[in-house]
Amino acid sequence: MSRFTKELRVIPEAAWIFAWFAYLCITVWLFFFVAPKDPEMAKLPRWGQALLIYGFMLLEVTWVVLIGYIYGDAKRRQMRYVMWTLLAIFVPHAIGMILYFILRDPLPKTCPSCGHVEKAKFPFCPRCGTLLQPTCPKCDKPLEPTWANCAHCGQQLPGPAPRATQNPSVAT
C-alpha cells in the first residue's frame, strides 16, 4: 500500500482537480438536462439514472488521473513527458497509455555522493564521476547489487557474497 500511495503522489494536483471538476459538470449536465429528455433513460427510476450516470462517469476520473500519472511519471523518469501525455490523450483505445507502460525508462538514480539525479542507463555520475552502476571486472557488463556471481559470464564477485550466506531472519 505504501508503494501505491507513493505512486499516487506522482499525479499532479491539477489532474485531480480537473478530473473531479469535469466529473461534477458532466454528471450534473447528464442527470438534470440530458436524462429527463432521453426516452431510454426515462424508463429507469430517478435513482437508477443517478447510479448509472454517477457510476459510469467515474471512468472519466480514472482516465484523467491516469493521464496525470503518465505526465508526472514520464517527467520523473526524464522522458519526453509532453509527447507521452499527448499520446495518452489522443491515441484511441488507450494504445498510447499501454505503449507508455511498455516503453517507459527505468527510474533515474540519485548519485549517493553529490545528489545529482541521472538516468539509470549511465554507469557514472556525470557531475562527480562516482560509479553508479557497478560492472563486472571480467566482462564489463552491468551487475545487480544482489549478485554473488556475474550473470553474464559467471565471474565470482567479491562484494555481496558474504551477505548472501547470512541468515535473512537475523539480518532484519
Ligand SMILES: [Zn+2]
Ligand atoms: Zn555525483
Ligand SMILES: [Zn+2]
Ligand atoms: Zn561478467
